[in-house]
Amino acid sequence: MKKTILQIAKYYYPVEGGIETVTKYMGEGLSALENVVVCFSQDGITRVDMVNGVKVYRIASSLNVASQDIAFSYYYYLKKIIYEEQPDIILLHCPNPFLYPITAKLKPKNTKFVLLWHSDILGKGILYKMVKMFEKVILKKADLILATSPNYIHPSSPIYKYRDKAKVVPNGIIRKDFLWRPGDEKTIEEIRHKYHNKKIVFFVGRHAPYKGINYLIEAEKYIQSDCIILIGGRGPETERLKAMTNSDRIKFIGRIPNEYLRCYYYASDIFGFTSCTKQEAFGIALAEAMYCGSVPVTFTIEGSGVNWVSIKNETGLEVPLGDVKAYAAAVDKLLSDRDLYMRYATAGKERIIQMFTSERSNVQAEKILTELVDQ
Numbered sequence: 506m507k508k509t510i511l512q513i514a515k516y517y518y519p520v521e522g523g524i525e526t527v528t529k530y531m532g533e534g535l536s537a538l539e540n541v542v543v544c545f546s547q548d549g550i551t552r553v554d555m556v557n558g559v560k561v562y563r564i565a566s567s568l569n570v571a572s573q574d575i576a577f578s579y580y581y582y583l584k585k586i587i588y589e590e591q592p593d594i595i596l597l598h599c600p601n602p603f604l605y606p607i608t609a610k611l612k613p614k615n616t617k618f619v620l621l622w623h624s625d626i627l628g629k630g631i632l633y634k635m636v637k638m639f640e641k642v643i644l645k646k647a648d649l650i651l652a653t654s655p656n657y658i659h660p661s662s663p664i665y666k667y668r669d670k671a672k673v674v675p676n677g678i679i680r681k682d683f684l685w686r687p688g689d690e691k692t693i694e695e696i697r698h699k700y701h702n703k704k705i706v707f708f709v710g711r712h713a714p715y716k717g718i719n720y721l722i723e724a725e726k727y728i729q730s731d732c733i734i735l736i737g738g739r740g741p742e743t744e745r746l747k748a749m750t751n752s753d754r755i756k757f758i759g760r761i762p763n764e765y766l767r768c769y770y771y772a773s774d775i776f777g778f779t780s781c782t783k784q785e786a787f788g789i790a791l792a793e794a795m796y797c798g799s800v801p802v803t804f805t806i807e808g809s810g811v812n813w814v815s816i817k818n819e820t821g822l823e824v825p826l827g828d829v830k831a832y833a834a835a836v837d838k839l840l841s842d843r844d845l846y847m848r849y850a851t852a853g854k855e856r857i858i859q860m861f862t863s864e865r866s867n868v869q870a871e872k873i874l875t876e877l878v879d880q
Contacts, residue, residue: 507537507539508537508593508594509594510539510541510592511586512598513543513583521763526676527621532561538594538875540560541590543561543564551565564579575603594616594618594874595608597619597643599624600623609643619650624786627782627784649671651673657783659808661808662808675866677865677866678857678861678862696768704775707769707799708738709737709790712742715781717779717781717804719746720827720832721734724832724833730840735758736755736758737769739759774800774840776795778802778803780809782806783808785809797854799850801815801820802821802832802836802839803822804824815853819856822849
């Protein structure tokens with residue numbers, strides 16, 4: 506009989522995002538375990554869904570504070586779910602501070618408790634001080650902490666103190682979502698034609714401060730190559746970023762539907778990955794772009810997995826944090842040296858295939874989790 510793993514996450518498919526992607530491929534790919542997910546509902550309705558064979562409990566939130574959903578009924582529902590499902594493993598996707606005290610309180614004595622540490626909580630000021638005590642409790646109580654890169658088990662992270670029970674399971678891309686399909690060539694040609702067949706520097710992601718999009722906008726002034734900068738996605742920073750943009754070379758293109766995202770990756774030449782804090786712990790979009798042959802330019806971020814996903818001078822270029830002139834020079838170097846560009850593009854795709862796919866991630870996670878529950 507299969508052991509049951511209960512994943513507790515913020516949201517679940519069809520909600521998009523890096524943590525949501527990981528939760529989904531683990532839910533569908535950990536075949537040796539019975540998978541159940543608990544998350545917040547975004548439509549105000551508490552319900553149970555079956556999503557590609559995964560039972561998903563969605564709990565309606567009561568309010569949202571500083572990007573954190575809060576549900577007054579969460580304790581009641583989670584207690585009921587744990588009683589009904591009798592999980593052998595509870596895996597909590599972090600950060601999700603509202604759930605720290607609730608999960609720590611409700612975890613049954615004989616259930617293994619695992620934290621998948623996607624990133625530290627940064628830049629929250631007094632709010633972080635309020636949850637730090639609960640963070641310490643779950644870190645101490647956890648049987649296992651999964652970090653997404655060796656870089657993140659760093660003295661600057663709360664998990665460093667508990668490194669003796671930390672293991673690395675990298676995030677991965679869902680390869681089938683980025684395989685070339687019939688009709689893609691036409692779509693890619695249309696994208697390039699729309700921008701007059703100029704070289705494309707592409708960004709996609711949530712418009713939040715840690716993404717450093719302002720650095721990409723500032724770097725544009727120093728880029729000498731004839732190119733266009735496409736900024737996909739949206740978020741709380743969108744209007745501010747638009748207001749600081751004075752160049753017609755920068756285009757805000759909004760949310761890109763999943764079915765077209767791979768075509769934008771393939772159409773682009775440079776992936777403008779300007780994340781600037783270790784809140785960017787890994788970079789799923791970075792791995793996706795590299796798989797599609799878009800060569801990244803990144804910043805050096807101490808304690809982040811970004812510089813483990815893309816290796817400096819092997820799969821892309823890396824420049825000092827916040828140095829927009831160096832960033833522009835790196836873009837120009839790649840766009841003017843075709844041989845260098847192709848070498849990085851080839852090496853980047855191979856690195857993703859070898860290390861950062863959902864299949865590979867699931868194999869590693871399943872081995873670690875089954876060993877834990879069999880102890």
